[in-house]
Amino acid sequence: MALESFIQLWTHRYKKYTHIFTAHALGYKARLYFKNVKSRLAKNQKLIAIVRTEHFGDIIAAEPISRYVRSLYPDAHIVWFTKPAYQCLVECNPAINEVFTEFCVTQRDVLFKGNVFDEIFELQFRNNNHCPTCNVFIENPVAERRNINIFNYFDYGNLLEVFAQTGDLIPPKTAFPGDDQPRLYLQDAQRHKVDSLNLPERFVVLHCRSNYAPKDWPSERWEQLVAWLAETYDYEIVEVGQESCLNVSTQSFRNLCGKLTILETAEVIRRASLFIGLDSGPSHLGNATGTFGIILMGSLNNFPDYNPYSGGYGRQENAVFVRQLGVPCRELTFEFVQDKVEQVMSKLEIA
Structure with a gap:
């Protein structure tokens, strides 16, 4: 040796x-x-x-x-x-x-x-x-x-x-018997940090990369979505997450990836007009903070159709799932996603 x-x-x-x-x-x-x-x-x-x-x-x-x-x-x-x-x-x-x-x-x-x-x-x-x-x-x-x-x-x-x-808290394949809305307990430290970012009153948060590649949507389609949002709507677009996967030059786009803690990210999402993301950690932040979500989902391993969320996102009272039965997230076309986002944005504009 x-x-x-x-x-x-x-x-x-x-x-x-x-x-x-x-x-x-x-x-x-x-x-x-x-x-x-x-x-x-x-x-x-x-x-x-x-x-x-x-x-x-x-x-x-x-x-x-x-x-x-x-x-x-x-x-x-x-x-x-x-x-x-x-x-x-x-x-x-x-x-x-x-x-x-x-x-x-x-x-x-x-x-x-x-x-x-x-x-x-x-x-x-x-x-x-x-x-x-x-x-x-x-x-x-x-x-x-x-x-x-x-x-x-x-x-x-x-x-x-x-x-x-x-955890043996409920019988097999039964609904959760208590309040099923997840909560976060944000503190002044997170609020002060996000105050210092000087975010606009109207902005959309994006999360574009999960920790599991089969859940992801291609970067070039996210870039198309950013370009279309910037051209069509008067909202700043803020990306959150650990690391950006986008190459974007529009002035209305802001990259906060890697600059925030989990709870600071939650506070940013809480203040947003809309969250657009994947089946990933930040989408659970959106559910817990009450921000309306557009969640890009697809078939996943052995699950052609699944729902990870409880509460407002789980019942789709406060979220829209963008998916097609049996189709992986990466195969969702830009036009299909754009149409779903446009439907939600039109309601935001009216509101």
Whole structure:
């Protein structure tokens, strides 16, 4: 074995085993911490865990579960488990007492094996319970028993209904029994940041790239849409997201990609006259903030026709789904999308 390969091998092993050791140590530390939390609770007060660690659109979709669990256990100490990047989505939720930002699933596994929590509502299944460094998958027994997995989950309803079923909160394939409108809890920090952007009174927000290519619409058609909107309507066009995929020169277009936090993006969407985007995290921000949405959707893997949303978007009271049965999003023509957008814009103009 060449020296360079030898060094790479042992560097990899060092990082892996350091990670595993850290995960176990943090798991035992968290076990002690929550034992202390539980010792300070009243005699009949339950310690409850809600686990939804990713992605940010999924966490927003699952938000009504926090309020539903609170209604079931009004005196409980409720802890939401999430990845650190998404702590902001739940830390100001009044239905939650505490947010636990996990290091990895191994840490959580070690913690839960201590049997500290009285109830654990697992809102995810195998593919969300994986640490690639530890090479560990954590199963959700409820999801296994109900045969809910990455290949069939939309057969069980929208995301909120699926998560409630994997958490054993509702019977299989039933509607969510509580208020199903997702909410966000925006703070002054986000409002002040967006105030500083000096956005116009009338603007349309676009989100043009998801984290999963089969959900996307080609960039050149987005560019056509921007050009047509700029030429036809007196609205500024604001793009949000992690990274822009557009090459646009019109003066009425503004690129805010990569410049905002998740909640700052939510505040921008909240102030917009209209949101146009994909089945992705920002569309869940639109649903939660109440901005009317035009959502470009297509067939997805095993799901020729699906609806990820609850609330106003899910019932299409506050959104229009732009799709054709069995047609992937990338195959939607510009003319088809343009017609749907024009119908909504004409109503905005009248209003």
